[in-house]
Amino acid sequence: MNFSDPSQDRAQSTTPSTGNLGQLSGYDAALPAIERFLKHHDMAASTFGRDAVSDPGLVTGLRDGRELRRATRAKIMAFMTEFEESQAEAVQ
Numbered sequence: 001m002n003f004s005d006p007s008q009d010r011a012q013s014t015t016p017s018t019g020n021l022g023q024l025s026g027y028d029a030a031l032p033a034i035e036r037f038l039k040h041h042d043m044a045a046s047t048f049g050r051d052a053v054s055d056p057g058l059v060t061g062l063r064d065g066r067e068l069r070r071a072t073r074a075k076i077m078a079f080m081t082e083f084e085e086s087q088a089e090a091v092q
Contacts, residue, residue: 030073031062037080041087052079 038048038059049058053075062068068076 027065028062028067028073030068030076031059033080034059034062034076037083041083051083052076 034048037043038045045059046056049060050056052058053072055061058066058076
């Protein structure tokens with residue numbers, strides 16, 4: 001599962017009433033990928049934030065409109081990729 005493709009997030013987050021959510025103020029395009037990751041791994045939002053960037057309030061903040069810095073977004077995407085790889089190795 002590819003959690004780090006932001007173009008996929010924007011393409012899937014279009015609704016008739018709001019258009020492309022990735023262009024709305026106060027919305028971070030990484031959030032849909034994070035939400036998919038949380039659901040796929042049955043992980044609590046606070047655990048994700050703590051493990052990814054030492055911020056248990058990260059996901060709640062994003063849901064409330066917080067926008068990420070480029071470096072923080074890169075850390076989050078790297079965390080999700082590394083987590084996926086470790087899970088795949090554990091299965092083998």
